Amino acid sequence: MNQISPAQTDITPEPGPHHPDLRLVNANPDFWYPVAWSADLKRDKTLAVSYAGTPIVLVRPDEGSVFALYDRCPHRQVPLSKGTVNGQTVRCCYHGWAFGRSGRCIDVPYLGKGKLPNGVRTFPVREAGGLIFVFPGDPEKADSTPFPKLAQTDNPKYKTKHFSPRVNCHYTFMHENLMDMNHQFLHRRQMGQIKARFLGQDKGEDFIEARYSFMRCAGQQPLAERLIFGKHKDLQGKEQPVEEVVTIRTEYPYQTLRITDKDGDLIMDLWAAYVPLDKDERVTQSFGLLSILRPQTPFLIDVIWPALGWFTNRIFLEDKEIVELEQAAWNEAGYDRNVEIFPVVKALRELLIRCGIPQDMPPATAEKQPAPPTPAEPATSA
Numbered sequence: 182m183n184q185i186s187p188a189q190t191d192i193t194p195e196p197g198p199h200h201p202d203l204r205l206v207n208a209n210p211d212f213w214y215p216v217a218w219s220a221d222l223k224r225d226k227t228l229a230v231s232y233a234g235t236p237i238v239l240v241r242p243d244e245g246s247v248f249a250l251y252d253r254c255p256h257r258q259v260p261l262s263k264g265t266v267n268g269q270t271v272r273c274c275y276h277g278w279a280f281g282r283s284g285r286c287i288d289v290p291y292l293g294k295g296k297l298p299n300g301v302r303t304f305p306v307r308e309a310g311g312l313i314f315v316f317p318g319d320p321e322k323a324d325s326t327p328f329p330k331l332a333q334t335d336n337p338k339y340k341t342k343h344f345s346p347r348v349n350c351h352y353t354f355m356h357e358n359l360m361d362m363n364h365q366f367l368h369r370r371q372m373g374q375i376k377a378r379f380l381g382q383d384k385g386e387d388f389i390e391a392r393y394s395f396m397r398c399a400g401q402q403p404l405a406e407r408l409i410f411g412k413h414k415d416l417q418g419k420e421q422p423v424e425e426v427v428t429i430r431t432e433y434p435y436q437t438l439r440i441t442d443k444d445g446d447l448i449m450d451l452w453a454a455y456v457p458l459d460k461d462e463r464v465t466q467s468f469g470l471l472s473i474l475r476p477q478t479p480f481l482i483d484v485i486w487p488a489l490g491w492f493t494n495r496i497f498l499e500d501k502e503i504v505e506l507e508q509a510a511w512n513e514a515g516y517d518r519n520v521e522i523f524p525v526v527k528a529l530r531e532l533l534i535r536c537g538i539p540q541d542m543p544p545a546t547a548e549k550q551p552a553p554p555t556p557a558e559p560a561t562s563a
């Protein structure tokens with residue numbers, strides 16, 4: 182009997198063409214990243230968030246805009262997010278040092294006439310579309326860095342759903358998962374059997390876009406899909422052509438998925454950002470805004486909203502399981518063994534490498550970033 186030797190089964194080439202390994206490429210911090218939902222930060226409160234292992238405290242004073250500081254008190258490294266907000270300051274919960282929105286230390290209750298210690302690093306903040314964004318990279322680049330268009334959050338013709346699942350994988354798996362519509366096979370139980378047809382792509386220095394249409398080969402059109410898109414023609418056992426075009430675009434570092442109907446009208450507009458939480462960037466906090474064109478029947482959207490939520494969540498859970506398994510396989514192998522054959526994903530991987538920061542190559546901006554100042558102990562003590 183012919184036995185297959187391990188060497189014959191292991192057809193994956195050793196990495197080489199994969200350098201740098203995509204899963205060791207950090208997200209580029211010189212962009213605006215969402216870190217929290219606006220609704221989760223109340224007036225006069227703080228909220229602890231993080232970007233790639235950097236702890237950040239968001240502060241919403243009673244008056245004025247949100248500000249963001251490095252979330253460690255320079256005194257004993259206690260999170261400032263445990264402190265209290267008074268006016269435009271946050272006061273550490275331990276010895277009561279107070280910091281203003283510029284990060285400066287403005288009060289040490291027991292200091293007397295001594296020189297005030299150094300403050301903490303600040304981060305530029307913007308709030309839009311129900312999200313709080315920070316600029317974790319070089320603050321001097323914040324103003325000139327384009328702010329993303331957040332689906333249709335400012336368009337009353339659409340209703341927008343928020344979602345923010347945390348996924349235990351490198352952010353690049355999320356980009357690949359959504360861009361590669363050839364994975365509809367995974368969702369066959371939720372969507373029925375549909376086949377993606379690749380229509381074409383566009384790419385540039387900082388983006389790649391792929392367009393698809395879909396063909397239902399068998400099974401019923403799910404109800405939520407039918408209510409949004411209308412009933413597709415039932416050709417009695419024949420393949421049902423679907424006339425919507427799905428456009429998926431990674432415009433670094435964000436990703437969008439837009440569905441237009443046969444007249445070119447935008448029916449669905451998804452915007453997503455994948456934010457690394459930990460230093461190794463193997464835990465990703467995603468933030469998504471899904472805008473759906475309101476059907477002409479008033480309130481129909483509100484009636485179908487829970488079903489739509491359930492449907493999208495079921496699909497998402499399948500994706501989450503898969504991308505986490507991909508990360509687990511990377512951890513097990515210790516490097517990227519993927520064999521990619523789809524040109525769009527190959528181009529996407531190049532884009533993510535080109536725009537990201539390889540881990541063994543510290544970013545020029547990281548050196549320029551002010552390190553959180555080292556604490557200077559007060560001259561006097563209580």
Ligand code: FES
Pocket residue numbers: 254255256257258259273274275276277278
């Ligand atoms: S640790 Fe913050 S004031 Fe002492």
Ligand SMILES: [Fe+2]
Pocket residue numbers: 358359364368496500
């Ligand atoms: Fe999927």
